[in-house]
Amino acid sequence: MGSKTKVFIASSNRLLRESIVRILAKRTDFEIVGAQAICSTTRNEIVDSGAGTFVLDSLEFFLNAPILSSETGVRNRLAKSVLVAMDDSPDDFLMAIRHGAFGYVLQEASALDVVSAIRTVAEGEAVCPPRYVRVLFDHVAKQAAEFPSSRKRMQTGLTRREQQLVPLIGRGLSNKEIASHFGLSEQTVKNHIHRILRKVGASDRLSVSEACQITRLGWSTKSTADAV
Amino acid sequence: MKPIRVLVANRPRLMRELVMATISDQSDIEIVGEIHEESEIASAVEQTQPDFLIVALEQHDRLPEFCQSILQSHPQVKIIAIAPDRNSSVFYWASLRVQSNQIEASEAGVLSALRGKSRPVARIQ
Numbered sequence: 257m258g259s260k261t262k263v264f265i266a267s268s269n270r271l272l273r274e275s276i277v278r279i280l281a282k283r284t285d286f287e288i289v290g291a292q293a294i295c296s297t298t299r300n301e302i303v304d305s306g307a308g309t310f311v312l313d314s315l316e317f318f319l320n321a322p323i324l325s326s327e328t329g330v331r332n333r334l335a336k337s338v339l340v341a342m343d344d345s346p347d348d349f350l351m352a353i354r355h356g357a358f359g360y361v362l363q364e365a366s367a368l369d370v371v372s373a374i375r376t377v378a379e380g381e382a383v384c385p386p387r388y389v390r391v392l393f394d395h396v397a398k399q400a401a402e403f404p405s406s407r408k409r410m411q412t413g414l415t416r417r418e419q420q421l422v423p424l425i426g427r428g429l430s431n432k433e434i435a436s437h438f439g440l441s442e443q444t445v446k447n448h449i450h451r452i453l454r455k456v457g458a459s460d461r462l463s464v465s466e467a468c469q470i471t472r473l474g475w476s477t478k479s480t481a482d483a484v
Numbered sequence: 485m486k487p488i489r490v491l492v493a494n495r496p497r498l499m500r501e502l503v504m505a506t507i508s509d510q511s512d513i514e515i516v517g518e519i520h521e522e523s524e525i526a527s528a529v530e531q532t533q534p535d536f537l538i539v540a541l542e543q544h545d546r547l548p549e550f551c552q553s554i555l556q557s558h559p560q561v562k563i564i565a566i567a568p569d570r571n572s573s574v575f576y577w578a579s580l581r582v583q584s585n586q587i588e589a590s591e592a593g594v595l596s597a598l599r600g601k602s603r604p605v606a607r608i609q
Contacts, residue, residue: 270572270590271574271593272499272572275506278505340498341496363497364496364497366497366498367498367501367504370498
């Protein structure tokens with residue numbers, strides 16, 4: 257039999273906290289290493305407890321406790337977080353993921369869902385409500401459209417900012433409009449466009465979209481020879 | 485000894501199931517039903533004749549309207565209301581005029597109330 261999953265439970269809702277402890281204590285694969293109301297020492301208590309997984313019912317605390325989350329998206333290796341009794345809010349869900357959450361369980365989930373989520377997260381997987389998978393897909397697709405990846409940069413030679421400008425150039429926006437959209441000066445936009453034309457081998461701004469074929473999944477660049 | 489009969493109808497689902505997990509471990513307390521929808525509570529009370537009804541409290545210290553009619557039509561039923569906020573609180577109505585807001589929002593507090601060990605007081609109108 258493998259080692260037990262060390263779990264820390266932090267919740268200011270005592271009834272919720274005690275009940276989760278109760279249902280986990282019935283399972284042989286969990287060891288409760290701490291359970292307490294959220295307070296100023298909670299962050300350190302979790303770290304000191306040696307917990308591999310911690311359960312939390314406060315998104316606000318999670319977002320504001322740096323060692324438990326990461327604004328850079330690099331997930332904390334000390335303990336994996338499972339947020340429980342969460343409001344049904346896709347925005348909160350995405351915020352939690354950005355800050356390094358591994359599990360997100362809604363308040364309309366079942367008690368067994370909580371147990372399953374803790375177990376799954378402890379095994380190195382991530383858990384979210386089934387219908388939030390679509391939220392995640394949509395978000396990633398949107399991000400890909402708005403912020404083309406570094407792989408595209410490798411393909412096209414365009415910087416991220418230059419990639420962001422391409423769709424707007426294709427839509428016929430003026431330099432002034434593009435500058436306003438990104439909060440840049442017109443001269444900066446002109447400089448960006450000048451570099452884009454050079455990099456993709458387009459003779460004018462009208463050819464930029466053609467040179468950078470925009471697809472639903474991303475965009476690629478025709479060879480310079482084709483574009484000229 | 486006759487078990488204490490409890491109808492569990494609080495929301496959200498997670499809190500309801502956790503409360504049920506606590507109660508189901510008690511040999512002297514019996515869950516006679518779990519209700520998901522508020523609209524089904526009155527008929528479930530009629531059908532199961534519980535000693536206690538557990539509901540969610542939307543507004544602090546204010547008994548939901550449907551509970552008022554239950555207390556009038558079923559005076560033997562007592563109501564425990566759990567506020568679904570982060571620092572959950574628990575209220576107890578033994579009748580329309582007798583209540584307690586001193587129930588500890590914990591497993592022990594709820595179990596104590598169910599076992600009649602809490603001391604509800606006459607409400608000052």
